[in-house]
Amino acid sequence: MVATAGAQKVDENLDTFPRLLIRHGQVRPTRTAMREKDLGIWQSWTWAEVLQNARALACGLAALGFGRGDRLAIVGDNRPRLYWAMAAAQMLGGIPVPMYQDAVAEEMAFVLEDAGVRIAVVEDQEQVDKLLEIKERCATLTHILYDDARGLRHYRQPFLVGLDEVIAAGRIHDQNQPDFLDQEIAKGDGNDVAIMLYTSGTTGKPKGVCQTHRALIAAASGGCAFDGLGENDEVLSYLPMAWVGDNLFSYAEALVAGFTVNCPESGETVMNDMREIGPTFYFAPPRVFENLLTQVMIRMEDAGRIKRWLFDYFMGVARRCGAEILDKRAVPLRDRLLYALGEVLIYGPLRNVLGMSRIRVAYTAGAAIGPDLFRFYRSIGINLKQLYGQTETCAYVCLQPDGQVKLDTVGPPAPGVEIKIAEHGEILVRSPTLLKEYYRQPEATAEAIDAEGFFHTGDAGFIDSDGHLKIIDRAKDVGRLKNGAMFAPNYIENKLKFFPYIKEAVAFGHEREMVCAFINIDMGAVGNWAERRGIPYSGYVDLAGKKEVLDLIQQCVEQVNAELSADGQMAATQIHRFLVLHKELDPDDDELTRTRKVRRRFIAEKYAILVDALYGGKASQYIETEVxxxxxxxxxxxxDLVIRNAKVFPQRTNDGATNR
Amino acid sequence: MGRQIGEVILDLKNISLSFGGVKALSDISFDVREHEIRAIIGPNGAGKSSMLNVINGVYRPQQGEIVLRGEHFANMTPARAARAGIARTFQNLALFKGMTVLDNIMAGRNLQMRANLFQQAIWFGPARREELAHRAKVEEIIDFLEIQHIRKVPVGRLPYGLQKRVDLGRALAMEPQILLLDEPMAGMNVEEKQDMCRFILDINDQFGTTIVLIEHDMGVVMDISDRVVVLDYGRKIGDGAPDEVRANPDVIRAYLGTSN
Structure with a gap:
C-alpha cells in the first residue's frame, strides 16, 4: 500500500469550496463548468458564469436573512442552480442540507426539523407542495425558493420566492458591494462544516452527518489524484444530490479538478443524455449497471439469429480474455486477435449504445456487485472498479487501483486511509475524511468514533492476503444458525440477486435451524421470459405465482445452494425453503430504504405470517397486504403463496473461492 | 384560482343532427365561456362524440348554428375550425404510428408553417429559420407534457397512456384557443388519469385555453370542470356547475342509475 502524501494535504488557501470556485473562475474562466439539457438543447455555463451566479445567489440569500451557520435545504433533481445554491450557502458560511427528492412529506419534515433548516431551495411545484404541507411544523423555515415556476403562478404565500428573483436581486447587490461577499468568503475556514448529509436510516431515524470542507476536499483530491482526473473530464450527475457519492463526484471532485458536470434533462432521459455527453468518469450503484445489462440482454434475445450468434460468440471471447486485456496481462495471440475483431463488431458499438465510449474510470459501490455483472463490463473494455465508503467517510475508504481489480474485494485502503479489523470482524477506519460529528447527537458521535479516532463502519469484513478489503455483511446482521454456523444474510441475498430474474431477496436464519428466503421477481426480466414462452399473465401478483416462474426461481435458488456448498463456512447456510412474494418490496411501504436496501427486521415483522409458514413446513400461505x-x-x-423446498447439497471441501 | 372566466366564446344554438332515421342530437343548445373547462357527459350513445364532431365541423348538423366569437357558422368544416383556433384530440388517437413523438407534434404545427414546398425541400433560409422556431415551440410542449424521454421514439412503440399524451401534444402544438378533448382519460390507470388531469388543468391555467371535454369518469369530470352539460339519447337533460348537475334528479336517473 502506497500512501501518496500529497493526496490528503489541503492547500491552506484553497481549503473551502467557495475559494476553489473563485480559483476556477480565475484560472479557467472560459472553460465549461456545467451543462444542462433544457428544451432539447444542452445549455452550458463557464466557470466564470457559475461563479457569478453562485455569488449572486449568495447575496440574494443573505438579503433573505441567511447567514453564517444557517442550514439551507436543497430538494430536487440534479440541476445546476441547485448546485449553485450549495456553493452560495457555503460562501455565506451556511450549511447546505441536500435531501432526497422522492421522499414523502413526512420524511422531509423530520430532516427539516432536525437540521433546523432556515431556507429551502426546491426544484418545482411538487416539492413546494410537499413543503407547504409540513411548513407549520418547521418553525425555523422562513423561505421556500423554487427553481421551476411552472404551476406556481397562483401560489400567494409571501415566503415563496422564485430563484430567478433572488439571483437577480443578489446580482445587483453583489455589483454594488462586492466586498460584502468577499469578506464572508474570507471568514470561511476549512474546518467549518461544508455540508450535512442525512444517513439513509437503515438503522433507526436518519442522522445528519456533518462533513467539513477539509474532509471533503481531502477525499476529493485523494480520489482525483488516484485516477488522474483533470479539467478535461466529464461527469454525468444524475444520482440524488442527498447522497454522499453525488456530492463527492459531482461537486467536491468537480471543484477540486475543475472538470465539467452535466445534468440530464430529466430522470427518464439519463440513458440518452449519457450517450450524448459520453462521460469520461462515471459512477453508478450496481443496480444501474444491472438494469443496463438486463436491457441489453432483453434486446439481444429479441435480435436476429446472426446478431445473437455474433454477440454470444464474442461475449465468450470477452469472458475469456477481456478483463485480462484491460489489466494489461499476458493473453494468447489468438485471443488477442479475436478480441480486436470483437472490439470492432461488438464491444465498441455496445459501449457506444451504453454511452460508455469515452469512459476512463467507472466506479460502483453501495452494494455488492455480481461477479458476472462486474466481469461483463470489464470484459467489454470498461474500466469498472469498486470502491468502499460511507457517508461518514466521504465515500472514501477503499479504491481499486487500475490493474489490481479483484471481483470479490473492494481494493486496498485509499491514500491517507488507515483500516483496522476489530475482533468481532467490524471494519474500523481512520482518515482525514471522517465526519466531524452527527448533528446534535454527541452520544451517537461518541459511539461511532472511538478514543483512538477510528470510525466504526458497522460492516463486517477481513483483509485478504493481497491487502485488499473484503466485505461480507453488516456487522450486526451477521448471525448464527442454531447449530452455530455463521449466517451472513446479505451474502446469500446478493448471490440470489445476481440472477437477472431476482430483484430482491430477504434471507432468514439467525437462531433458526435452517435458512429460508423471500424472493422478489424482476418484473421486466421475468415478464419478458414469460412472454417468450407464451405464458400469459395479468400482472405482478399473477406472474409471481405462476408455476413456471416458481420453477425458474427454484433453479436459481438451487444454483446458489450449489455455490454455497463449495463456499467453506457458508455451506451450512444453503436455502432450504423459499417463497416468491406477491408484491414488490418498496421504499414507500418502508420495506426498503430510499437507497433500496432491504429492511430485514421490518420485513420479518410485517410478513411474520409468511416466515412462520416457511419454518412451519406449510406448503402454502394466504396473505393480504396493504400497499x-x-x-x-x-x-x-x-x-395464496406457494412455498417450495429447494435442493441442498452436501458440503464440498475443495477450496472456497468460486467465481462463477 | 387566478384565471378569469370570460365572455361566451362558443355558442351552440338548437343543434339537431340525424343520420338517416337515427336522431343523434335533437335541439341542443349550450355555450362555452372563455378560459373555462366545460364537460359534456352522458351514457354511451348519448351523442357526446357527435356533439364534439359538430363543433369542429366533422359532422354538419341539419339544424342549428354555431357562433364562434360572434361569428356565425352555419356550416363549419374541420379546416375552418382549425383556422379559427379549435384543436382536438381523438378517442382513438390520431397519430402517425411510424413517426417519432417529435415529428408527430411537429405535424401539429403544420397550420403555422409559411415556407413553401420548394423552400422546405432544400431547407433554405426562411424554411430553416421557421423550422427552428417551430422546433423551439414543440420543445416547450415536450417539456410541458414531460415526455422528453420519448422524444425520438416512434409513437407506435409507446404504451397507450403516453400515446394519449402525445395526441394532446399534437393538438397543443396548434396553440389553440379552444381545445376539444374526446375522452382524454379512457383506458388509463389511476396514475395516468391523475397525470392527465394535471395536464388539462395546467393547460387551462397556463395558456388560458378554453377546454371542452367528453369524459366517462364522473369523478374526474366533477373535479376539474367548471360547468357540465349532460346529454341522454341526444337530448340535453342538465347543464350547470358540477354540484348542480350532481343534484339534478334527471341526471341521477339517466346517468348515475335509477335506484334513488
Whole structure:
C-alpha cells in the first residue's frame, strides 16, 4: 500500500469550496463548468458564469436573512442552480442540507426539523407542495425558493420566492458591494462544516452527518489524484444530490479538478443524455449497471439469429480474455486477435449504445456487485472498479487501483486511509475524511468514533492476503444458525440477486435451524421470459405465482445452494425453503430504504405470517397486504403463496473461492 | 384560482343532427365561456362524440348554428375550425404510428408553417429559420407534457397512456384557443388519469385555453370542470356547475342509475 502524501494535504488557501470556485473562475474562466439539457438543447455555463451566479445567489440569500451557520435545504433533481445554491450557502458560511427528492412529506419534515433548516431551495411545484404541507411544523423555515415556476403562478404565500428573483436581486447587490461577499468568503475556514448529509436510516431515524470542507476536499483530491482526473473530464450527475457519492463526484471532485458536470434533462432521459455527453468518469450503484445489462440482454434475445450468434460468440471471447486485456496481462495471440475483431463488431458499438465510449474510470459501490455483472463490463473494455465508503467517510475508504481489480474485494485502503479489523470482524477506519460529528447527537458521535479516532463502519469484513478489503455483511446482521454456523444474510441475498430474474431477496436464519428466503421477481426480466414462452399473465401478483416462474426461481435458488456448498463456512447456510412474494418490496411501504436496501427486521415483522409458514413446513400461505400508492392512497393485494423446498447439497471441501 | 372566466366564446344554438332515421342530437343548445373547462357527459350513445364532431365541423348538423366569437357558422368544416383556433384530440388517437413523438407534434404545427414546398425541400433560409422556431415551440410542449424521454421514439412503440399524451401534444402544438378533448382519460390507470388531469388543468391555467371535454369518469369530470352539460339519447337533460348537475334528479336517473 502506497500512501501518496500529497493526496490528503489541503492547500491552506484553497481549503473551502467557495475559494476553489473563485480559483476556477480565475484560472479557467472560459472553460465549461456545467451543462444542462433544457428544451432539447444542452445549455452550458463557464466557470466564470457559475461563479457569478453562485455569488449572486449568495447575496440574494443573505438579503433573505441567511447567514453564517444557517442550514439551507436543497430538494430536487440534479440541476445546476441547485448546485449553485450549495456553493452560495457555503460562501455565506451556511450549511447546505441536500435531501432526497422522492421522499414523502413526512420524511422531509423530520430532516427539516432536525437540521433546523432556515431556507429551502426546491426544484418545482411538487416539492413546494410537499413543503407547504409540513411548513407549520418547521418553525425555523422562513423561505421556500423554487427553481421551476411552472404551476406556481397562483401560489400567494409571501415566503415563496422564485430563484430567478433572488439571483437577480443578489446580482445587483453583489455589483454594488462586492466586498460584502468577499469578506464572508474570507471568514470561511476549512474546518467549518461544508455540508450535512442525512444517513439513509437503515438503522433507526436518519442522522445528519456533518462533513467539513477539509474532509471533503481531502477525499476529493485523494480520489482525483488516484485516477488522474483533470479539467478535461466529464461527469454525468444524475444520482440524488442527498447522497454522499453525488456530492463527492459531482461537486467536491468537480471543484477540486475543475472538470465539467452535466445534468440530464430529466430522470427518464439519463440513458440518452449519457450517450450524448459520453462521460469520461462515471459512477453508478450496481443496480444501474444491472438494469443496463438486463436491457441489453432483453434486446439481444429479441435480435436476429446472426446478431445473437455474433454477440454470444464474442461475449465468450470477452469472458475469456477481456478483463485480462484491460489489466494489461499476458493473453494468447489468438485471443488477442479475436478480441480486436470483437472490439470492432461488438464491444465498441455496445459501449457506444451504453454511452460508455469515452469512459476512463467507472466506479460502483453501495452494494455488492455480481461477479458476472462486474466481469461483463470489464470484459467489454470498461474500466469498472469498486470502491468502499460511507457517508461518514466521504465515500472514501477503499479504491481499486487500475490493474489490481479483484471481483470479490473492494481494493486496498485509499491514500491517507488507515483500516483496522476489530475482533468481532467490524471494519474500523481512520482518515482525514471522517465526519466531524452527527448533528446534535454527541452520544451517537461518541459511539461511532472511538478514543483512538477510528470510525466504526458497522460492516463486517477481513483483509485478504493481497491487502485488499473484503466485505461480507453488516456487522450486526451477521448471525448464527442454531447449530452455530455463521449466517451472513446479505451474502446469500446478493448471490440470489445476481440472477437477472431476482430483484430482491430477504434471507432468514439467525437462531433458526435452517435458512429460508423471500424472493422478489424482476418484473421486466421475468415478464419478458414469460412472454417468450407464451405464458400469459395479468400482472405482478399473477406472474409471481405462476408455476413456471416458481420453477425458474427454484433453479436459481438451487444454483446458489450449489455455490454455497463449495463456499467453506457458508455451506451450512444453503436455502432450504423459499417463497416468491406477491408484491414488490418498496421504499414507500418502508420495506426498503430510499437507497433500496432491504429492511430485514421490518420485513420479518410485517410478513411474520409468511416466515412462520416457511419454518412451519406449510406448503402454502394466504396473505393480504396493504400497499401505499404513489398518490398516498392505500389498497390491498392478496395472494395464496406457494412455498417450495429447494435442493441442498452436501458440503464440498475443495477450496472456497468460486467465481462463477 | 387566478384565471378569469370570460365572455361566451362558443355558442351552440338548437343543434339537431340525424343520420338517416337515427336522431343523434335533437335541439341542443349550450355555450362555452372563455378560459373555462366545460364537460359534456352522458351514457354511451348519448351523442357526446357527435356533439364534439359538430363543433369542429366533422359532422354538419341539419339544424342549428354555431357562433364562434360572434361569428356565425352555419356550416363549419374541420379546416375552418382549425383556422379559427379549435384543436382536438381523438378517442382513438390520431397519430402517425411510424413517426417519432417529435415529428408527430411537429405535424401539429403544420397550420403555422409559411415556407413553401420548394423552400422546405432544400431547407433554405426562411424554411430553416421557421423550422427552428417551430422546433423551439414543440420543445416547450415536450417539456410541458414531460415526455422528453420519448422524444425520438416512434409513437407506435409507446404504451397507450403516453400515446394519449402525445395526441394532446399534437393538438397543443396548434396553440389553440379552444381545445376539444374526446375522452382524454379512457383506458388509463389511476396514475395516468391523475397525470392527465394535471395536464388539462395546467393547460387551462397556463395558456388560458378554453377546454371542452367528453369524459366517462364522473369523478374526474366533477373535479376539474367548471360547468357540465349532460346529454341522454341526444337530448340535453342538465347543464350547470358540477354540484348542480350532481343534484339534478334527471341526471341521477339517466346517468348515475335509477335506484334513488
Amino acid at each position: 401505499k400508492f404513489e398518490d398516498g392512497r392505500r389498497g390491498k393485494v392478496a395472494a
